[in-house]
Amino acid sequence: MMKNMALAGNGMKKLILAVLLLCLVIGQIQVEAKSCCPSTTARNIYNTCRITGTSRPTCAKLSGCKIISGDKCKPPNDHLTLDPDTVNVLNFCKLGCASSVCNNINAALGNEEANDAVESCDQACSSFCNVHVGAATVVA
Template sequence: MMKNMALAGNGMKKLILAVLLLCLVIGQIQVEAKSCCPSTTARNVYNTCRLTGASRPTCAKLSGCQIISGNKCKPPNDHLTLDPDTEEVNVLNFCKLGCASSVCNNINAALGNEEANDAVESCDQACSSFCSVHVGSATVVA
């Protein structure tokens, strides 16, 4: 019984990690829609600064990025700005992969039989549906 509880606790940790990663990705989309950076280093400095709770203007000044009122960055400050035609696809694929690897793989490890294969397939479909609905609405907001 203790072993089952340990497996459940481990699975819960992975699920929480996947949700946190998804939130960071969606949060990054919202940040990138308003900030324009000239390099990968500048983008990383800006994102790290924002994670500490500093204001957008403070982080922009520190990193060399610019805050814009629109959502389209212009060269040379267009590094790592999400293209509206691809941002949803990238986040959607990340969501599906994270959900499937963290949630669905635990089913297979726990059961390890034919029944598990059916459950994993259903789980993959559920991840796909969840991500399609929630990622689509999140990228529209950004």
């Protein structure tokens, strides 16, 4: 009988541990917010900014996008996704992702923190253009 009680106590410990872990996981789940942008250029700026690890509110402020909790963007901020047209992607990279996006970060922060952010931004622009230009070359 003592052995059965020990097993029952062991099972109860496992149940309590499972419930605690479940509560921790559920606590981590957040409602996904969406960003709504007024143009494809603003969308590109927002996405490049986010790749660097910058927060959503900061990237939205820099790009002119808005963060919403719903799932529908309303005009004029209804450019929810990147334009898949490869010509636009190539033009964006040719015009200089780094200068158009990273200069905004530098102007907005304007301090020591900006140097690290701009360096990360440059790397993100390089990755963005390499991936999209490579994909466009394969498609063409």
